[in-house]
Amino acid sequence: MLSLEDNILHVYRGMKLENEEFERLKENQGKLISPNGYLSASRNKPMAVHFATKPTNRSNIVCVLFQIQCDIKEID
Numbered sequence: 001m002l003s004l005e006d007n008i009l010h011v012y013r014g015m016k017l018e019n020e021e022f023e024r025l026k027e028n029q030g031k032l033i034s035p036n037g038y039l040s041a042s043r044n045k046p047m048a049v050h051f052a053t054k055p056t057n058r059s060n061i062v063c064v065l066f067q068i069q070c071d072i073k074e075i076d
Contacts, residue, residue, distance in 0.1 A: 007073045011041035013066040014052030022062045041068055 017025070025033065042048050045065075052063040 007071065009043075009070040009072050011043055011068045011070065012045045012048035013039065013041045013068065014048035014050065015064055015066075016052065016054075016056060016058075016061045017064050019060050019062055022064065025064075041066070 048065055052065050
């Protein structure tokens with residue numbers, strides 16, 4: 001979604017993380033994170049939730065939904 005008042009674009013990324021990685025992210029909430037590869041995201045929140053909640057047989061996994069706010073005023 002795009003909030004025209006403040007020029008903020010909201011996109012979502014749904015994924016599964018191992019418990020250890022999830023705990024590291026929680027400790028760094030609100031700080032800059034740097035993924036090792038390309039990070040895809042969608043403006044479609046239900047689709048991102050679908051990817052996060054797909055069944056898995058692994059027991060040490062947490063379903064995560066990232067909400068990413070993009071300040072489009074900063075785009076050249």
